[in-house]
Amino acid sequence: MARQEFGKLVANDGTYFAVTLLALAVGWLLGVPWSLTELLGAMTVGAVAAILLAVIQLPRAELSALRPGFAGLRTVAAFAAWRSGQATMRPATLLVARLMVQIFGSLAAVGAMEAARLLLAPAQTVISGAGSFLLSTFVSAEKSGERGRTQKKLANRAVWALVVAVVIMVGVVAAALRGPLGWLVTGGKYELSAIAVVGWAVYLATWAATLPYVTEIVARQRSRDVFVVRLVDSVLGVVATLVVLAAGLGYPWVPWGMSVGGLVAAVWLRQIAVRTRPDARIGGRHRMSRRRTGVAA
Secondary structure, eight states: OTTOOHHHHHHHHHHHHHHHHHHHHHHHHTTOOOOHHHHHHHHHHHHHHHHHHHHHHSOHHHHHTOOOOOTTHHHHHHHHHHHHHHHHHHHHHHHHHHHHHHHHSOHHHHHHHHHHHHTTHHHHHHHHHHHHHHHHHHHHHHHHTOOHHHHHHHHHHHHHIIIIIIIIHHHHHHHHTHHHHHHHHHTTSSOOOHHHHHHHHHHHHHHHHHHHHHHHHHHTTOHHHHHHHHHHHHHHHHHHHHHHHHTTOOGGGHHHHHHHHHHHHHHHHHHHHHHTSHHHHHHHHHHHHHHHTTOOO
16 A cells, blocks of 8 residues: 555455455365354455465565564554554444434334445445545655645545545435335335435545545554544534434434534544645744744744
8 A cells, every 4th residue: 555556455355355255165165054153264264365465465675674673663553553543433433323223212223224324335435445545645745745735735636526526426326216225225124214315425425524634644643633533523423413312303313413523523634634734844843943033923
């Protein structure tokens, strides 16, 4: 990813998928009954194969330079800890939302809410993939010393592309075709709520609006800042969801409530990204220098 060699990533994922299927096939030929345990075992075999392929694809110069040691371990561990904490916030918030829907409603309501969310799964996949591309792009920009205006242009374009071209368009299509598409998800047992489908589109829109700024900030190794924003985002989302359910509005309005935190996060993260861009940092140092020399800013 750091070298933007996405073709090799595709080869890696393809190997993981193919070896997993091969392991399942071998197990079936050996008479091992298919089960969750066997599936996880086959996925593990596929993951090991993908790891080996990733090592083979690394440049020899990188492999030959590797030596056992602890240099930089503290920095890497801190970065990984904040990043993993940040990545935990969204699924944890969704879990709490499901539990609240079950408490205020029923398991059937949870199922209906999840079915509406699944219609937006293609948009979620595209957003996640865009995050991988944007992170490596911003890291490359930081290393090459590109000016903040270039990074601003990239971030703003990414926000509009993700929100307008992906989320809103997919959300409109999903809402308009929720009848036939919903049948694929529910088996025709119940009709999906248009309010819930559009609500999940809005929820993903707030995620898409924050992602470019998140990757820009993380590229500057400020994972802790992102974690704090995501934590506040999650708390606000949970509180808004509780208010929605306590008011008796029902599960279709849950994603709307969860979007409240996302809107706050989008504004906050943009401010952090703008403040930490190269031009802003240089300008800040220049103003400080002028103050120290007694020149009015």
